[in-house]
Amino acid sequence: MHPTVERVTARIAERSRATRARYLQRIDAARDQGPARMRLSCGNLAHGFAAAGTDKPALRAGRAGNLGIVTAYNDMLSAHQPLEQYPALIRMAARNAGGSAQVAGGVPAMCDGVTQGRAGMELSLFSRDTIALATAVALSHDMFDAALMLGVCDKIVPGLLIGALSFGHLPVLFVPAGPMPSGIPNREKAAVRQRHAEGRASREELLEVEARSYHGPGTCTFYGTANSNQMLMEVMGLHLPGAAFVHPGTPLRDALTVAAAEQALRITALGDDWRPLGRTVDEKAIVNAMVGLAATGGSTNHAIHLVAIARAAGLVVDWDDLDALSRVTPLLARIYPNGSADVNHFQAAGGLGFAIRELLGAGLLHPDIACVHGGDLRQQAMEPWLDDLALRWREPPARSLDDTVLRGVAEPFDSEGGLRRLDGNLGRAVVKVSAVAPEHRVITAPARVFDSQEAVLEAFAGGLLEGDFVAVVRGQGPRANGMPELHRLTPTLGLLQDRGQRVALLTDGRMSGASGKVLAAIHLTPESADGGPVARLRDGDLVHVDAGAGVLEARVDAAEWDSREPAPPPTAGGQWGMGRELFGLMRRSAGTAEQGACSLFDEADRPCTH
CATH class of the missing domain: 3.50.30.80 (IlvD/EDD C-terminal domain-like)
Structure with missing residues (x-):
């Protein structure tokens, strides 16, 4: 391992010794109590499977795994619209694997692209904490042996992860939808935006270029917070390998969604490969996330979100950690706004599999984290593909297929991160x-x-x-x-x-x-x-x-x-209108930006008692 990576990891572990120990004690105690459903009263359990149809016998017997689905599906977010069909696919996959699956609940998911510059944007950051709370409500039914998180965009993935960490005894997989196909070149869009700002482009011209950029189902293709989220889930081992940037509505995307349900059933406490979320998200996974962010020029929003995620897992990180790691991490990617390419070009050049393998080879990522796919981070660098109808994984390209977009550590775009x-x-x-x-x-x-x-x-x-x-x-x-x-x-x-x-x-x-x-x-x-x-x-x-x-x-x-x-x-x-009056408690309870701007924890990283 690189000495700076080792040093930062060690100081996070030492700084977090007490809070992390309390967190692990809680999740270990929850696991020791056995399968949750069978502790419910008969009335509770009957309510839980009343509408489960053909899954009733399995839920009643309690011997097979039951997956809780927490979904951020809505039609407002292009990235989340494909999630509409996921629950049916997951239920089918779970039944075929001998288990069951239920939608545990939905969480709100606002589109920052719609609310930018509007009053609604003042709800955006606290939507993350609202999503965390809604995730906890969904999982509080205590009917589940593992959970699948369906979400992609800005505050949604951090919120889902913060909420799920309160149920850290459960294995949790994140199941994305993938990016939309490429639209007009990003530089062309940016040029029209600048011309409009100085009055040299009409509203109709600007609307046309925006509509040609954001044009269909899937994640927006620039490398903002949504796509940075997907990178983080990969380097933290919370995706099936290579799941981040596969297009929605394709056979490969459906195969990955089915495989996520099957894998979640394999890693519950009912079997012999229990992989709880709270053990996967440790100081090494958080360091991997910060290194991945620096190496790819990812979103500044994660300077806030990663701190809040870490606190939810009993870990204390700060911006000195992020700065130290960024200064020793080479910049491997040029994706808009850090370049002209989009995430589809990045994926075609070798994608996250190539980047992860390069960073592992340089000792900048911890390989030994308990990834949800059953291996460690070395397997996370594999690339999914369909062999006829069978989902398989293979090595990523030996070298970048486009060195204007993606490079190895021997010839980076910059010797330091972003x-x-x-x-x-x-x-x-x-x-x-x-x-x-x-x-x-x-x-x-x-x-x-x-x-x-x-x-x-x-x-x-x-x-x-x-x-x-x-x-x-x-x-x-x-x-x-x-x-x-x-x-x-x-x-x-x-x-x-x-x-x-x-x-x-x-x-x-x-x-x-x-x-x-x-x-x-x-x-x-x-x-x-x-x-x-x-x-x-x-x-x-x-x-x-x-x-x-x-x-x-x-x-x-x-x-x-x-x-x-x-x-x-x-x-x-900032106080009234567009629902802002309902968020006064969160504003008053929020920690500083370097504490994650989170309204859910107090200064001692305990649940907030304000």
Whole structure:
């Protein structure tokens, strides 16, 4: 193993000794109680199988495995629409394998692509915690020997995983749907967005290019949070090998879904290969996730989600861990917004199987995790294929089939990964550098301070954003307004940079899984609503951001800085309308971004008692 990987893994284990021990004690006790159904009263059990049809005898006898399906199916998300047919397929597969399966419950799944820049986006981050709670409700029937999680997109996979970890004695497999076929080239779409931002493209032209990009069932094909989720499930061993990027509606996708049900039945506590989720998601799996994120230039959102997932498993990680791993992990992939290719091109070039094998060979991934497929991470690097109708796995290509998209560790796109931690007198933040050109990774410029992304866009429309500047957008943290993504700023700031201005973004909000070519110091903590230092910034203050050195600071006279009162939080928005009033408890209970912005745990990583 690489010494930095070993060192970070060891310090996570040591830091988490007490919380992890308590967690494992809980899941071991749950397993020792035996099959859950047979502890139910007769009335409870009869309710549980009343509508089970031909599965009634198996559920009544209690000797065969029963799978709980938690589904995030809806028609709003193109990535989730294919999940409509999965339960019927899984039930059939389970019956053929001698078991049974029941839809335990559904969870909400919002589309960030629909809510970007709208009031609904202020519910987005906390939808993750809502999904975790809904997952727990679904599994609380205590009828199940294993579970299948049907979900793909941004907050949905982290929410499902956080909720499932409360039932860590159960084996859990994640069952994805796969990406839609490629649409128009991503650079063409980005160019039209920028032209629209400066008034040179009509709404109809923009709508046409967006519709040609997002055009059918399946995951959006850029490498944002949804596709980063799928990578994480692979390197954490929670998918069948190679399941991430197989198109929906294909025989291979259906075969993988059937195989997931069959495998879940093999690894229950009823047999001799019990693989509980809580044992699979350990410090090694979390380190694998952070390395995979860095190596592929994945979504900044996972700087938050991985912390929350780890806490749900009794593990304590922070951004220093992520930064240390990113600095020793080579960047192996160029997928939009870090390049022009999409995930289908990445898959065709060798995909995650090739990337995992390369990282294993460099000692950057832990091979010895208890993957759900029954082996370790070395088998996770295999590529699925159909031999007539039989599902089989084979080695990925020996070398990349397109080195403009995917490379090995001997000739990476960059010697370091895509994420950095920033630290200084303004607090701590995260920056994604994999799409930012080296000449744009350092800036010292006057602050332009705003309380919303709409205010930035209004200033641009009024011709007020001249010269070099750092756009400071505060009041966007989890406790202020739910930490929305500020994705609408990407075309505008990118346009200004293309005009020759030196620009950057500093915010206590999120940017997006599609964070692009402009330097963006995001997830700033402490947030302004907690009186963080960013609340002291004024227009014209010099702000220095150095992604390479990990520095974030206001260059203001120390005496003046210390004497300043924090600006009052903005009063408009973030509290009422579009359901936001229902999430006040979550806003008040949320931890910092570096604690996962989670409303479900307190400072000691116990269930929240606020």
